[in-house]
């Protein structure tokens with residue numbers, strides 16, 4: 548799972564929908580891999596307004612990326628190539644290959660294997 | 674040939690053998706590619722976007738999203754959901770650029786509101802009409818799917834779902850569920866009345882229905 552996706556995905560369990568604690572999900576025992584992708588500054592500028600920055604800082608911290616700016620880059624900062632390249636690496640190239648995503652509200656654990664998170668639910672939780 | 678969705682649920686039908694067959698058949702690849710390009714045309718995206726691929730399979734459509742050239746508004750970044758582990762395994766082997774989730778879209782679409790610019794689905798949503806177990810109905814699967822999809826698209830966003838309804842009743846049930854969830858909905862039919870006929874459910878968030 549990419550860090551970008553983790554910034555949008557929520558707990559899938561019905562009873563968690565209304566709870567602010569069901570986002571972001573939290574990585575545990577994460578094994579990371581860097582998968583190189585072409586740098587796409589236009590995509591980053593497009594998606595940044597929709598990134599939940601506080602959650603991104605939480606996730607980055609859990610995964611051991613300490614140096615995320617405190618506030619979301621905007622305006623002139625969006626022309627800072629080094630900053631965008633760092634964000635590209637964090638959001639799009641960093642893959643959690645193994646580990647789990649855990650919901651703070653219900654405790655449900657979504658297992659990640661070979662980079663794919665398992666969001667299939669037993670029917671009583673749907 | 675019997676319709677695959679009448680034989681088995683998708684996670685069982687698309688086992689390792691079927692998944693490879695689906696992905697390597699050049700006829701299927703060509704049809705899938707044509708339908709993806711058509712869906713992209715209907716989405717009419719002008720900038721590199723974040724797209725949800727519902728029933729992404731082995732990532733054949735995703736590859737096309739990743740390869741849209743800048744002068745056509747791309748390349749796009751995508752997240753794919755599929756219920757078949759074997760299909761996703763083929764996607765991994767093919768090194769697709771998108772992010773993959775093992776998930777049943779009939780259980781919902783678990784993203785925060787306004788996450789995606791657009792969604793695409795090729796030959797998948799008719800599966801929602803199969804009740805896999807006795808404790809869920811097609812109606813509730815369709816409702817969870819469309820409500821989740823509606824919420825996770827940004828305002829003004831669009832979804833295009835190419836699908837193969839079994840009959841008119843199923844076609845009406847699917848588009849009705851989309852409208853009930855809040856979408857503006859229209860069905861576009863290419864090559865109507867021929868055996869190559871293709872249906873596209875075009876959904877808009879924020880009203881409006883199908884333009885043009």
Ligand SMILES: [Zn+2]
Pocket residue numbers: 558559560563569650651652653654655
């Ligand atoms: Zn939860």
